[in-house]
């Protein structure tokens with residue numbers, strides 16, 4: 001039976017989520033390709049993909065983290081030219097604006113692009129995306145910065161090459177603000193990537209890392225202490241060691257929490273509640289995101305609703321504020337976003 005009170009609360013929560021100006025800190029651009037677009041690109045570009053041949057519903061169905069990584073790779077195989085990425089950038093800005101996303105720091109994975117398409121010119125591709133982010137973003141009120149993922153699976157040398165690419169793109173004015181570390185965490189621990197991260201930070205880039213998703217709390221500690229990560233992607237398994245939770249709290253290292261992703265990849269055990277409420281209660285700086293929204297059949301708004309049901313409306317406003325503070329936006333942009341958030345949250349408590 002549907003509880004009318006629960007439903008009313010859910011409707012109210014949905015309204016709040018729509019109204020909140022949002023900052024997106026953990027979203028992979030390649031993971032925003034809609035299933036329809038992936039299938040169309042596969043056909044246009046002649047990519048033989050079993051996924052693109054099955055039913056639409058099965059396109060992005062997967063059961064393990066490894067299968068997910070393979071799906072991500074298949075999507076990247078269909079993205080072959082700068083104009084494909086420009087198309088993706090345009091779709092992203094349209095979808096983001098529709099959810100009242102006001103600032104985004106998107107992951108891009110150039111080493112995955114060139115792994116599949118050696119001839120792809122990374123600089124030309126990022127320039128094509130930048131033009132769209134600037135034009136379409138200005139039109140729709142969304143600012144977009146980029147974080148280059150060093151992609152652990154390809155090993156340290158290639159990660160170093162990508163760090164150099166990231167620095168070059170930042171110096172060329174393409175809005176690259178940091179480096180990240182995604183991919184196969186269980187087999188490629190943070191410590192391997194100390195040098196590329198040192199290099200990127202020495203050249204003025206910010207550092208973030210996926211950790212505590214497919215590996216335990218030590219991975220989170222090492223991402224912070226060895227790589228100098230300023231934010232942690234996921235980090236849910238920090239809870240396996242209270243000392244690592246204390247580290248996150250004392251250094252105010254934000255976690256980018258993506259509930260649906262964690263459920264689908266098994267980072268949070270099936271049947272267990274997502275630990276966002278527990279992490280928040282322990283004083284960890286929590287933010288909410290969608291990771292690879294298209295691949296996970298979710299949206300940022302939906303992830304906010306999930307977090308809101310677990311933690312309540314007041315916490316949701318706090319998570320939105322945390323994302324503004326944790327972003328690498330300029331102090332002026334942050335101040336403007338905070339004003340917008342106060343106005344939106346004020347409406348919640350005082351509709352008059």
Ligand SMILES: [Zn+2]
Pocket residue numbers: 026028182210233291292
């Ligand atoms: Zn991610």
